[in-house]
Amino acid sequence: MSLPSSSHAYGIGLIAVIIGAAVGISYYQLYFIPEYNAKPHLDPKIINPGQTTNIAIVSGSSIEGNPQYFVPAKQPIQLGVSNLVVWQNNDNAAHFVTIDPKSDYKDRYSGDLDSPPIMPGKTFNFLFTQEGTVKYYCKVHAWMKGEVDIERGATTS
Ligand SMILES: [Cu+2]
Numbered sequence: 001m002s003l004p005s006s007s008h009a010y011g012i013g014l015i016a017v018i019i020g021a022a023v024g025i026s027y028y029q030l031y032f033i034p035e036y037n038a039k040p041h042l043d044p045k046i047i048n049p050g051q052t053t054n055i056a057i058v059s060g061s062s063i064e065g066n067p068q069y070f071v072p073a074k075q076p077i078q079l080g081v082s083n084l085v086v087w088q089n090n091d092n093a094a095h096f097v098t099i100d101p102k103s104d105y106k107d108r109y110s111g112d113l114d115s116p117p118i119m120p121g122k123t124f125n126f127l128f129t130q131e132g133t134v135k136y137y138c139k140v141h142a143w144m145k146g147e148v149d150i151e152r153g154a155t156t157s
Helices: 003-036
Strands: 052-057 076-080 085-088 123-127 132-138 141-151
Touching: 052 076, 052 141
Parallel strands: 052 085, 076 141
Antiparallel strands: 085 123, 132 141
16 A cells, blocks of 8 residues: 555656756756856956057077077066067067976966967067066077066966
8 A cells, every 4th residue: 555655656756856967967067167167357457458568579589699589588567457478570580489398377268378389570469467576488499588577466366
């Protein structure tokens, strides 16, 4: 007498568990994973800073012993103010801007600092969105080294 009804309840319970699991998996795939992988929410001032910071790749940089390569070689920038950096290649050879592999800086918004070849007369932009010290170099001219020091800007919360 009680067996059929308990078996029926068991069946309903099992269906509820299956539906619950399906809902849970769907939530995980549709909402949790995309949210987890999404770019961080940033202060709009960091995404669109008021100023750009210009770094020149000077003429003769492909020759080791040139007086300068990246100018300024050491560049402070402020988040929300000047964190968009533009490298301008003023040399007659192609150059790269690549983060030093020993650096522990990893920009969650912009990804890796690893430019394509920057041709003569061309520029390369990178938006730094976190505090830190970034040492970089040119991967075809290892003597070309530079540094960007990203500091908290006055306007950043
Ligand atoms: Cu180079």
